[in-house]
Amino acid sequence: MLIVLPMSICYSQDLSQIEKKIYNNKELALQELNKLDTSIFSDNDKAKYFYLKGEIYDLKNFEDKAFQNYIISKKLYQKIDSIEKAVKINLKLANIIKYQKNNSKISYQKYLDEYVDYFKNSSDSLKYAKALADIATFKLDNEEDEESFKYFKTALSINQDIKNKKLASLINTNLAVIYNEYLNKPDSALYYLNNDIPYLNEINDYYGLSINYTNQAASYYYKNNHQKAIELLNKANSLPIKNYIKGTKASINYFLSVNYYELGDYKKAYESYLTHQTYQDSINEEKQNIAINDIQTKYQTRETELKNEVLTAEVKTGKILVYIFIGLLIASLVIGFLIIKNARRRVYISKQEKLIEQQKLEKALKEFELNSIDLMLEGQEKERERIANDLHDNLGSMLATLKMNFEHLRMRKNEIREEEDKLYDRTDQLIEDAYQKVRTIAHAKNAGVxxxxxxxxxxxxxxxxxxxxxxxxxxxxxxxxxxxxxxxxxxxxxxxxxxxxxxxxxxxxxxxxxxxxxxxxxxxxxxxxxxxxxxxxxxxxxxxxxxxxxxxxxxxxxxxxxxxxxxxxxxxxxxxxxxx
Incomplete structure (x- = not known):
């Protein structure tokens, strides 16, 4: 006995399979969507179809097409009374509008208000708290830090009754970022980050712990405790993360170089920056490989289409095959040329960046030398002042006392022979000259040149x-x-x-x-x-x-x-x- 699945279920499965391919190969996902016959779709499948199209165009930076498909999807979800799915599209629409420069006709705020009001009026406090956190994240990405702070605080207050640990972790991390980057309160940031550590350890979230330690390091950087920042960054670097490895390692090593630089350890600063650059180059290379794979997918698709035309037309078979071969040969040569050119360009850019970093290091050492000279000059000024003070306060006073005693001794002498009298006069003049010279030197103590x-x-x-x-x-x-x-x-x-x-x-x-x-x-x-x-x-x-x-x-x-x-x-x- 055969069991026949309804067509709507079949197409739902197709859409789910395409959805999995979007982030790995958006071109292929778009081609498979375009092949589907939407005329026999249910309204629910149509809504998802246009939503997936919107996502693909959004990733391809075709904002106008993405916006149109999201709007169609939202209306279809509203039509079948799937309001929650419709409202969630508002975040996508607001995000597209946010990046449109010189756009004064449409405000993204109305979409955000509609989104949060829907969950506020629902009976699900957890969804409402998550909605507030979503809006807060959106505001933070848009550098509206004060608004973001208010939404996160409200979400945190609601979650105190719900006690959802995952949501609390998200809020704690983002509040720490706001306290660090916008409010200049690193101690408050550390409070929220430390509150998040037990939950991250409980679920063995090494990636989350790595981000947490990196954010703590940022707090200590702002507190000018660079040694503690380096300790936390090394701790983050030692965690066995499995996701976003290269990006995370690149960030950690970049922050290590900054803190080593602040400590004056230019060698380690330079070594850490080179490690950061190595991870960054690897990330860029992966992006280029993805782009090349997209090009190859396009050519492979075109090749398949041409073969189908040959089979259906049944004319000029040999000539078309020759054209296909030539086209593929040219495409392969172009792709090969681009790969070689990009590889050479990456090597050249890497050498240039290393040269620039070496120059930066030399400049930093030169600035350090200049600072040392300034300190030496300042020390000389202080030493001059100290010597002048010693001359004035010690030797000057001793000479003045000696002169006074000498005068007293001469006044008490009743019988002075002529030779002794001349000796007293000469000695008195020498004491007077020495005293005046000490006063002259001491009076120069106020200001160097x-x-x-x-x-x-x-x-x-x-x-x-x-x-x-x-x-x-x-x-x-x-x-x-x-x-x-x-x-x-x-x-x-x-x-x-x-x-x-x-x-x-x-x-x-x-x-x-x-x-x-x-x-x-x-x-x-x-x-x-x-x-x-x-x-x-x-x-x-x-x-x-x-x-x-x-x-x-x-x-x-x-x-x-x-x-x-x-x-x-x-x-x-x-x-x-x-x-x-």
Whole structure:
């Protein structure tokens, strides 16, 4: 006895088989969908048919076709009163609208509101909490961190009664990301991540544990505890994960390189980055292989279609076979050429990236050397001040006491012969000279190179020296500098102005330049202008001195701002604002 399955069941099975192929081979899945005769489909199968088509076009980045198919599927689900499936399509529609730039006619918010309102009005608290978490995830992906935070918190509150561990794990992970990346509260992030550890251990979710340890490492990075971050990243790297291995390893090694760099261990930072790049290259190669497989599938499909035409037409068989052979030969040659070209290109790009990373390492070492020089200069300044203080407080006071005792001794002497009197006078003069020299040295303790003149006179003196009569005139304008600044600030400002003035001489070809300094009590404004050739922002001049990048970092270190306004042929204006 034969059992005949209803046609709707047969087509449901076909759709389920095609659904499994979508993420592995979307081209083949689309071809199999197009072969199906939808005229004999039930409404339920039609709804799923258009939904699968929407998914494929979504993956292929054909947003307009994906949107149309999702809308058709949603209407069909509404028609058969399958409201929950219809509402779930709203997330797909909202996601497509989100990435449409300059789209002011359609708002994705209405789809999100409809989605969450449906589950809010249902009697299933778990589904409502999951819906809130879905909206929160959507908002987080869209960088709406405040909205995302509110939805996650509401979902977490509802789940406290339900106690669904899987949902709680999802919420904890995402809240930790928000606290780390948007709210700058790494301790709060660690609280939620640590709450998630028991559940992940309970279900032996090594991948989840790996992500958790990586997120904890991010928290410690923000807390400037880079050693703890490295410890957690190595722990994550040792877990026997089975899914998303290359992507996870690439991320872990990248974060390891960042933390090693912050600790000054440039060798390990470079080694970790190379490991990250190796995994990343492997991922890119897999993507290229998938693309090549899609091309081969297209050619194989076309080959099958041509063979069917030959069998049905029964004409010009030999000629068509020749064309097929030639087409396949050409296709094979093209694919082979593309594979070889891509392989060479990958090798070239890999070499370039390694060269760039080597240059970055060298630059980091150079910056480290510059920082060491700064520390040495600062140490010299402090040593000068210490010596001056010792001269003033110790040796100076001893000489003053000696002079006073000597005067007292001479006054008490009643009978002084002429030779002894001259000896007393000469000794007294020598003590006076030594005392005055100690006072002169001690009075130089306040400010290194600016001790006698101060910032503004030093800048004017420098401008006078580097001005070239008939070629370059540099004018110095200073307002509000009625009293001296802190020695460290004066030295920093002088070095920056000196470097920027040097750049004017070397690169600008200017005939006139001005240095304007204004003290506003709470901040100092510095404007340096020239009428030279200017430059593009991507080709900013550099020098053997501090350099624009180093000046920028120094200004940021002092809590200020550094702005460059330059146009080729129209000169350059540099503005520096420093708080005091």
């Amino acid at each position: 600016f001790a006698n003149e101060g910032l503004i006179p030093a800048i004017r003196k420098m401008a006078g020296k580097i001005s070239i009569p008939g070629t370059l005139t540099i004018e110095v304008l200073a307002v509000g500098f009625n009293k001296r600044l802190e020695n460290k600030i004066e030295i920093a400002i002088f070095r920056m102005v000196q470097e920027l003035s040097t750049n004017i001489i070397k690169h600008s070809k200017a005939t006139e330049a001005s240095i304007q300094l204004t003290n506003h009590d709470d901040n100092i404004n510095i404007i340096i202008e020239d009428n030279g050739v200017g430059f593009k922002s991507t080709t900013a001049p550099s020098s053997n001195g501090m350099g624009l990048n180093t000046i920028t970092k120094k200004v940021e270190q002092l809590g200020g701002t550094f702005t460059i306004d330059s146009t080729p042929g129209k000169g350059t204006t540099i503005i520096i604002d420093l708080p005091i």
